[in-house]
Amino acid sequence: MYACGNIHELTHELQRYNWDIIGLSEVRWTGIGETITEEGQKIWFSGEEKKHHYGVAFIVRKESKPHNMTIIRVYAPTSDHDDDEVEELYKQLDALIARVLRKGILVVQGNWNAKVGPYSHQHWAGTFCRFGIGETNNKDLRFLEFAKNHRLTLANSLHPHKLSRTATWHSSNGRVHNQLDFDSKPA
The missing domain is CATH 3.60.10.10 (Endonuclease/exonuclease/phosphatase)
Known part of the structure; x- marks a missing residue:
């Protein structure tokens, strides 16, 4: 997920599936935060402070209803x-x-x-x-x-x-x- 364009590629692939929340490993993003994709999906992530190693994230489809x-x-x-x-x-x-x-x-x-x-x-x-x-x-x-x-x-x-x-x-x-x-x- 660290390489440029990987988020766009992931969200493009996810269009083929019926999903609400996807958990991701090896995202390799630093720090803790959240972002929104071009398509409107929210991503929460957590990784190491300075190295682009390991890391986890959730991507939540924008149409998901709160639970x-x-x-x-x-x-x-x-x-x-x-x-x-x-x-x-x-x-x-x-x-x-x-x-x-x-x-x-x-x-x-x-x-x-x-x-x-x-x-x-x-x-x-x-x-x-x-x-x-x-x-x-x-x-x-x-x-x-x-x-x-x-x-x-x-x-x-x-x-x-x-x-x-x-x-x-x-x-x-x-x-x-x-x-x-x-x-x-x-x-």
């Missing part, structure tokens, strides 16, 4: 970060969610950098349904614990989807596919 909704967009540390960094993220999220008014809808979405395998539903009923890909490992269990503690369901696991719609990461040889991005909703 009593809180959306939290997450960009979790990757597996090469130490456990303390991952734990700090969950601590911050717990504190943030504790401050959210629970009168409306809470959606926590983003790039969790976590894999939740299809067999996880056996141990995490209500949090994870049976439609996932990849293998769950110990770091990924923290993600499931977080969702369960906040009574969230991983919405991506509720229904079967084509691999092209489920997988958010593909190996360079095209043989390994993983789902690292999840949306959650109240259970």
